[in-house]
Amino acid sequence: MIDFSEIIWRLKFISVVFSMFFGFIFIYSMVRFRQLVSLKIQMNKIINPPEAAHGGALQSKWEEIMRHMDSVREAEWKFAIVEADKLVDDILKSSGYLGDTMGERLMNIEKGQLLSLDGLWEAHKIRNKLVHDTNYFLRYAEARRAVMLYEAALKELNALG
Known part of the structure; x- marks a missing residue:
């Protein structure tokens, strides 16, 4: 007579072994893929630095953003934050960071x-609050902080001197 419990036990054992093997292969592949993406981003930064890609236009855009921050009007500060966000997003894209939106690119870093x-x-x-809530009250200190955070990122990405 055939012992089905023995056959089922062996099939379970083989299934577990295969699952562990393919799980290991999957995890190893994901780790290697992330390493390759990171290497691609680093190589892209070396080959195509942001300042070289945009020339002096980037510096003049940043100076325009800072002029908006010198205003006494809240609308100007909001505009400066949105423009700074766009500028950083453009630099992230040109540096090879992956994602369809700025948020996705930030998550992939x-x-x-x-x-x-x-x-x-x-x-x-802060930029998202401004864009999605038209009644959002922006304090100057908050606007200044956001712009300074964007500036720090641009400097780290070698987009600003």
Whole structure:
């Protein structure tokens, strides 16, 4: 007579072994993929630095953003934050960071890749509040902080001197 319990036990054992093997292969592949993406980003930064890609236009855009911050009008500060966010997003795209939106690009950056990542998230969240809540009251100190966080990221990305 055939012992089905023995056959089922062996099939379970083989299934577990295969699952562990393919799980290991999957995890190893994901780790290697992330390493390759990180290497691609680093190589892209070396081959195509942001300042070289945009020339002096980037510096003049930043100076225009800072002129908006010198205003006494809240609308000008909001405009400066939105423009600074766009500028950083353009630099992230040209540096090879992956993602369809700024938020996705920030999520794809590992902590060690960009020291100003937390500050960039903070500034981007302020920008999102401005864009999605038209009644949001922006204090000058908050606007100044957001712009300074964007500036720190741009300097770290070698986009500003």
